[in-house]
Amino acid sequence: MNNDLSQYPRPSVTVDCVVFGYDTQQLSVLLLHRKEEPFANHWTLLGGFLRLDETFEVAAERILSSKAGLAGLYLEQLYTFGSLDRDPRGRVLAVSYFALVNPRQYNLVVGNMAHDLRWCPLSDLPTLGFDHHHIIELARRRLASKVTYQPVGFELLNEKFTITELQDLYERILGQSLDRRNFYKKIMASGILKATGERREGLKSRPAEMFAFDKTRYEQLIEEGFQFKI
Amino acid sequence: MNNDLSQYPRPSVTVDCVVFGYDTQQLSVLLLHRKEEPFANHWTLLGGFLRLDETFEVAAERILSSKAGLAGLYLEQLYTFGSLDRDPRGRVLAVSYFALVNPRQYNLVVGNMAHDLRWCPLSDLPTLGFDHHHIIELARRRLASKVTYQPVGFELLNEKFTITELQDLYERILGQSLDRRNFYKKIMASGILKATGERREGLKSRPAEMFAFDKTRYEQLIEEGFQFKI
DNA sequence: TTTACTTTGCGTCAACAAAACACAAAGTAA
């Protein structure tokens, strides 16, 4: 290493976000329709160039806010992609993040570049630009593995939800069906939900009790060495 | 995004490697004593600037080879660090990798910059430059979690080893002691070891049988849906 | 108001996996 950084050629670096949303019983990602080259008229993840005065997280928040009007999301670094040919313009690294959001709690605000912005179901993705298919696939796997040992899924639901709703979300994330009664017992026994007293009304059968994620209790349990697991 | 990359300021990017080694019943990392600023006379991870014509993996191999004479190691991306002040020279991102190596199988070749290069026990690390303490701590946790569901530890041992040696390695990685008999049964039942017929001689008690990791068999088992677990 | 139907909440039981522990066999050291 040398003390003068300017003598080394530097790559461009983008921060690309895989924003997961869950609504009407579907797991989706937020995609943006590009107008400019490269990959004009292709769908891509929300991304942008990292500025030298911001961390990855700050860049991700700027990008999510300016391109979709989203703020304060759960964010986690996923992986950094660096193949030589992933961007036709030259050497561009992508530090990828994944985010979880409840689409009902935010209105999408399309940025001033006026691209089309849309929730696309994971089960039916369009052709994507760059290596974004690859990034989404990795994010999907990471989410599936994460959800089994950390209560992250709640970010995707309304504040109050029924156990059945929670189970449906888990089944979509994991891609497999779970026994309703065992799931119920497991999640209740974990102690991380608090009853709200309310019930989901207006359906054609017995109204289910609604619960909320008890973050304080969860942190307390973690302190005591408890391990969340589904 | 714009088609001309040159208009955006670009960060420098290094690839930094956490090389784990296990020998004489200790888990160590390979560290390099710096002579130049910044952090002259501090110990740091093996790292170097990414070149525009190489992937992270190629860069890691170049760095490990040129600075320590190591080649063909098990490599895995760990995390990308990007805080604003992690390098006093300016904005430098670090794409970190961790590597596993059996110190007995390689002779360290100190690079032509003639730094001091040393295996430092994880339990007794010196003060490190940059945020490398932080990187090592993350790598340590990742290795501990990985070793429970993937047979990666074998990279750290000789080709042939006894079950007791394997258990000692696991105990050091996990930081907890395991029941000898249960460990023995579990690892044998997994089917990923093949007997060599040889025995560890010259000790003061019953000679133990030596085994080798059966990679072919492991891949076959994975194919059948088997899940490795300790 | 009765009956049929759906979904919820809770319980049971068997199968399997993990943790705790007993012990003989195979070597070395005195």
Added chain:
DNA sequence: TTACTTTGTGTTTTGTTGACGCAAAGTAAA
């Protein structure tokens, strides 16, 4: 021989998971 250490295998106890039964609480229709 005897004492000692470590290895390889077995058994028992405990805990967890998966499969499934069923009454309770609601709606819809007769």
